[in-house]
Amino acid sequence: xxxxxxxxxxxxxxxxxxxxxxxxxxxxxxxxxxxxxxxxxxxxxxxxxxxxxxxxxxxxxxxxxxxxxxxxxxxxxxxxxxxxxxxxxxxxxxxxxxxxxxxxxxxxxxxxxxxxxxxxxxxxxxxxxxxxxxxxxxxxxxxxxxxxxxxxxxxxxxxxxxxxxxxxxxxxxxxxxxxxxxxxxxxxxxxxxxxxxxxxxxxxxxxxxxxxxxxxxxxxxxxxxxxxxxxxxxxxxxxxxxxxxxxxxxxxxxxxxxxxxxxxxxxxxxxxxxxxxxxxxxxxxxxxxxxxxxxxxxxxxxxxxxxxxxxxxxxxxxxxxxxxxxxxxxxxxxxxxxxxxxxxxxxxxxxxxxxxxxxxxxxxxxxxxxxxxxxxxxxxxxxxxxxxxxxxxxxxxxxxxxxxxxxxxxxxxxxxxxxxxxxxxxxxxxxxxxxxxxxxxxxxxxxxxxxxxxxxxxxxxxxxxxxxxxxxxxxxxxxxxxxxxxxxxxxxxxxxxxxxxxxxxxxxxxxxxxxxxxxxx
Amino acid sequence: xxxxxxxxxxxxxxxxxxxxxxxxxxxxxxxxxxxxxxxxxxxxxxxxxxxxxxxxxxxxxxxxxxxxxxxxxxxxxxxxxxxxxxxxxxxxxxxxxxxxxxxxxxxxxxxxxxxxxxxxxxxxxxxxxxxxxxxxxxxxxxxxxxxxxxxxxxxxxxxxxxxxxxxxxxxxxxx
Numbered sequence: 202x203x204x205x206x207x208x209x210x211x212x213x214x215x216x217x218x219x220x221x222x223x224x225x226x227x228x229x230x231x232x233x234x235x236x237x238x239x240x241x242x243x244x245x246x247x248x249x250x251x252x253x254x255x256x257x258x259x260x261x262x263x264x265x266x267x268x269x270x271x272x273x274x275x276x277x278x279x280x281x282x283x284x285x286x287x288x289x290x291x292x293x294x295x296x297x298x299x300x301x302x303x304x305x306x307x308x309x310x311x312x313x314x315x316x317x318x319x320x321x322x323x324x325x326x327x328x329x330x331x332x333x334x335x336x337x338x339x340x341x342x343x344x345x346x347x348x349x350x351x352x353x354x355x356x357x358x359x360x361x362x363x364x365x366x367x368x369x370x371x372x373x374x375x376x377x378x379x380x381x382x383x384x385x386x387x388x389x390x391x392x393x394x395x396x397x398x399x400x401x402x403x404x405x406x407x408x409x410x411x412x413x414x415x416x417x418x419x420x421x422x423x424x425x426x427x428x429x430x431x432x433x434x435x436x437x438x439x440x441x442x443x444x445x446x447x448x449x450x451x452x453x454x455x456x457x458x459x460x461x462x463x464x465x466x467x468x469x470x471x472x473x474x475x476x477x478x479x480x481x482x483x484x485x486x487x488x489x490x491x492x493x494x495x496x497x498x499x500x501x502x503x504x505x506x507x508x509x510x511x512x513x514x515x516x517x518x519x520x521x522x523x524x525x526x527x528x529x530x531x532x533x534x535x536x537x538x539x540x541x542x543x544x545x546x547x548x549x550x551x552x553x554x555x556x557x558x559x560x561x562x563x564x565x566x567x568x569x570x571x572x573x574x575x576x577x578x579x580x581x582x583x584x585x586x587x588x589x590x591x592x593x594x595x596x597x598x599x600x601x602x603x604x605x606x607x608x609x610x611x612x613x614x615x616x617x618x619x620x621x622x623x624x625x626x627x628x629x630x631x632x633x634x635x636x637x638x639x640x641x642x643x644x645x646x647x648x649x650x651x652x653x654x655x656x657x658x659x660x661x662x663x664x665x666x667x668x669x670x671x672x673x674x675x676x677x678x679x680x681x682x683x684x685x686x687x688x689x690x691x692x693x694x695x696x697x698x699x700x701x702x703x704x705x706x707x708x709x710x711x712x713x714x715x716x717x718x719x720x721x722x
Numbered sequence: 723x724x725x726x727x728x729x730x731x732x733x734x735x736x737x738x739x740x741x742x743x744x745x746x747x748x749x750x751x752x753x754x755x756x757x758x759x760x761x762x763x764x765x766x767x768x769x770x771x772x773x774x775x776x777x778x779x780x781x782x783x784x785x786x787x788x789x790x791x792x793x794x795x796x797x798x799x800x801x802x803x804x805x806x807x808x809x810x811x812x813x814x815x816x817x818x819x820x821x822x823x824x825x826x827x828x829x830x831x832x833x834x835x836x837x838x839x840x841x842x843x844x845x846x847x848x849x850x851x852x853x854x855x856x857x858x859x860x861x862x863x864x865x866x867x868x869x870x871x872x873x874x875x876x877x878x879x880x881x882x883x884x885x886x887x888x889x890x891x892x893x894x895x896x897x
Contacts, residue, residue: 278764
């Protein structure tokens with residue numbers, strides 16, 4: 202079919218309106234020879250002949266090398282969007298620019314939607330992967346949390362058991378103290394009966410003190426507050442001390458007690474004697490406590506620079522499942538829990554001390570056939586031991602004050618005040634008593650006593666702050682802390698001496714006497 | 723002063739930031755809005771080469787994103803004196819696309835001075851391209867840049883490096 206002229210003209214009209222063609226004839230040096238059409242939409246209107254077209258249409262670069270060439274959707278720096286056709290003609294080129302804005306914008310919209318969909322999908326995949334990672338992390342965290350929870354439950358159960366047990370352990374001596382105190386206070390109590398009651402109260406008090414000490418020792422070890430203090434000492438002397446302490450306890454129960462030391466064990470060694478002594482006291486004390494028949498053996502040898510101390514007993518032994526448990530705080534061999542007293546911390550403390558000494562402990566036991574606990578601690582043999590300072594003199598029960606010595610006592614506990622009053626008066630001290638820190642500062646400033654005994658937890662101004670204020674006011678006499686509180690080294694430095702309640706009265710009196718003598722001098 | 727005019731094509735997968743790189747280089751601006759390029763977008767930038775009397779006019783052809791070229795795309799590259807490959811550090815697949823395009827172009831036009839830009843370095847924490855992979859790119863491209871069209875990081879350095887390579891190649895090819 203041949204299109205009639207009217208159709209051809211219609212199509213031509215539409216094409217021209219749509220594409221607004223602009224033609225430029227350029228020579229071999231891309232200079233304008235002639236133009237056809239409206240170049241205004243391209244920013245190329247009114248190009249004079251001889252102009253370098255590349256100056257105005259740099260995008261033609263590379264398009265004139267070969268014959269008919271077409272580029273679609275070229276966006277010019279001026280903002281026009283065109284389809285570009287270059288057609289060689291003899292040694293010249295026709296460059297034809299067709300407006301492609303509408304088609305470009307339609308395609309751009311479609312392409313935009315398509316690309317954004319792909320990006321969205323990619324992001325979704327990333328999110329899913331991240332979600333999967335998070336879930337895995339969550340599962341892992343949950344497992345860890347469960348693990349911690351079980352640990353906490355175990356600890357909590359252990360502490361609950363401990364509190365129940367300690368409640369019992371504390372109540373036993375407390376009951377004794379309360380009941381014997383009542384008995385001693387009864388009007389018809391004879392002197393002998395009163396003395397026996399007081400002995401019972403004294404025994405129970407000391408037992409209570411040992412329970413509290415055990416708990417505090419464990420807490421200090423646990424918190425890493427115990428440090429190693431090595432010195433040269435006589436090992437045989439230490440073993441003799443232990444025999445002197447343990448043999449009578451064993452004998453009381455009808456048990457034998459023996460110590461054997463290998464010939465190659467050095468007499469003089471360097472180690473922490475205090476730790477070693479406590480370790481052996483704990484092990485021997487346990488052995489005595491749990492053994493009803495037979496005896497206790499302490500065997501000392503040396504191996505690879507380590508002291509090996511084995512404590513063997515003929516007690517009931519420890520089952521395999523309990524052997525690990527007995528070294529954990531607040532646990533004791535199950536079959537013994539109800540029949541033996543104590544905090545259940547002995548072996549925990551012993552293990553802690555052995556580790557502090559860079560040593561270790563092993564336990565060997567067959568139920569019914571006794572138990573052997575062996576401690577290995579590194580030691581260094583030394584030639585001789587320099588004698589340490591002379592031991593403190595044994596406190597004398599009748600300590601007398603220097604004539605005319607005045608002591609200010611600050612304590613809000615009536616019983617403690619009465620007790621100290623008794624001892625201080627008996628020793629011949631003049632006494633000023635106060636119940637609060639502020640009053641203590643006031644009276645000390647007014648009367649200038651020769652010494653001050655200060656409780657810490659007193660109403661109002663604390664004993665610590667009162668001591669500081671006294672020092673600020675240039676009080677030069679000794680200030681002795683006498684408190685149930687544990688003081689830091691820095692706080693202890695505020696005082697001349699520090700006594701933790703319950704303090705040995707004779708020691709306190711000796712200290713007061715010594716300090717007031719110095720002060721008076 | 724001598725002026726050299728060079729056609730530089732910017733190629734790479736879609737949405738890797740080619741248009742943003744050009745915009746940052748030419749106008750020092752950045753837009754967060756993603757607008758797909760259709761066809762090719764032309765821009766120019768003139769730079770004075772340091773210590774010379776030469777002005778280098780770069781005609782930048784920002785080619786629509788693609789991971790593989792056909793005849794229509796290859797037509798845009800005709801006469802290119804330099805190539806800027808762009809990949810998105812947060813989409814490791816775009817590095818593969820850049821390598822694929824590099825192979826296709828080498829095959830069709832032979833070696834052309836090139837640089838590769840690992841873009842979106844401002845999102846470094848979200849990058850999925852490993853250092854090992856970046857090391858491998860160094861075997862294919864003489865110059866590998868970690869860029870951010872958003873902050874401008876290394877964009878100008880990369881383009882100036884390419885401009886220098888083009889001049890070096892042009893001078894060495896001159897009779």
